[in-house]
Amino acid sequence: MSNENMIVRSRLVIPINVNKFVQKANKRNADVIVLDLEDSIPYEEKEHARTLIPDAVQTISSLITPIYIRVNSEEDFLYKDIEKSVREGVSGIVVPKVESGHEIEKIDQWITELEKKANLAVGQFKISVLIETAKGFLDVADILKASKRIDTVSIGMEDLASDLGIILNQQTVASLNYFRLKLITVARAYHVIPLGLMGSLANYTDLDSYRKYAREAFELGFRGSSCIHPSQVEILNKSFKYNxxxxxxxxxxxxxxxxxxxxxxxxxxxxxxxxxxxxxxxxxxxxxxxxxxxxxxxxxxxxxxx
CATH class of the missing domain: 1.10.287 (Helix Hairpins)
Structure with missing residues (x-):
């Protein structure tokens, strides 16, 4: 399947170390499930979290819903996370804080070695890119053309705003549309699906605003978004679809x-x-x-x- 034909309206991120969330993942109707090894896992639990991948993948296993693993960006964890992730039942990884095409090239090469070692089809395992820094944003074109494995790209807007020294409020939020529009433009140029939301992922209780932000994102050119709560899934599924x-x-x-x-x-x-x-x-x-x-x-x- 080409990137353009992928359906990624809702990408539900689940802490891999919370068993009750993993057990219910397939009941959430998300288009993609992401098992998180990064932000939702305390530093001292990261080594253990990696060992949970096989059982979690087996629990969630589906013929329809892809499973991705969000890995850690620090090299102490990154390649160990990838090594555990390249396996049957996992479609790809989400790589946070990407800042250069060279990083992606190295990751691509490592994945290829792991695919061969595991007798998996070379090139099928995907990379989803997360841009969260000013440096990464400046190099987004080089990043997206660095590997044919890249299927989606998104901005970690809270992290990017922090890196830029921007305080997120009603006055500054509109200025961030510059980053959204450029991301969509570059993504389309390299046949990568842009994911994003006009507002924040954090306030999952304000569903009316979330619905508005999701629909505006679809109209702008995004084709889905990550979410952190099951209540957001159906909103994304309906918003990122023509009525x-x-x-x-x-x-x-x-x-x-x-x-x-x-x-x-x-x-x-x-x-x-x-x-x-x-x-x-x-x-x-x-x-x-x-x-x-x-x-x-x-x-x-x-x-x-x-």
């Missing part, structure tokens, strides 16, 4: 243009506006994306009933 009104309009416009083509014309009028090939392509893409999501939801539903 019935949008898909009905797209189908009407495509039909109008197809009728024009059948009459030997490459332009048409819809609702008082001209429709030509760029519009047709845009709305056909909307339909294709919608149908991929619908098919994916049916597959998840069928798996749940098995």
């Amino acid at each position: 019935e009104e949008e898909i009905n309009q797209a189908r009407k416009i495509v039909n109008v243009f197809n009728n024009a083509l059948a009459q030997g014309r490459a332009s048409a009028s819809y609702d008082g506006k001209m429709i030509d090939y760029p519009h047709y392509k845009k709305y056909q893409q909307i339909i294709d994306e919608y149908e991929r999501v619908e098919k994916y939801e049916r597959l998840k539903g069928n798996e749940g009933r098995c």
Whole structure:
């Protein structure tokens, strides 16, 4: 599956050392499950947390829902985390605080060695990039072109704001859209899926604001977001998807243009506006994306009933 066809609306991050969360992971309906070895794990527990990967993966194992491992960025932990993560049942890793393409190249090479050692298909294991520093943001283009394994990229906005010395409030939050727009632009240029939210991941109790931020992110060009609480999953699944009104309009416009083509014309009028090939392509893409999501939801539903 190409990156563009992946469905990553909701990526639920779960502390790997909280067994009750791991046990319930498959009931949350997230598009992706991320087992966390990083921020949610105390420093003194990190070595032990790594040993929990095999059992956690076996517990969550699904034919439909990919499992990723969020590894630690410090080299004392990073390569040991990766070594334990490259295994059957794990689709990839989330790498935080990436700052250069060279880092990704080294990680890619290490993964290749591990795939060969484990008799896994070389190149299938993915890397999801998390940008959390000014240096990483400046080098985001070099980072994304450093490996074909990279499937998604996102910004750790709280960490980035801290690194930049920005205090997050109503006055400063709009300025962060600069970083969001650039990330989307670079991601699209290198065929990587941009993930993000217009607000913060932290306040999981304000679901109305969360829903608003998620929908705005979708309209801006993001195609999903990480979340830290099960209550956020369905909001993301619905927000990062075209609604019935949008898909009905797209189908009407495509039909109008197809009728024009059948009459030997490459332009048409819809609702008082001209429709030509760029519009047709845009709305056909909307339909294709919608149908991929619908098919994916049916597959998840069928798996749940098995």
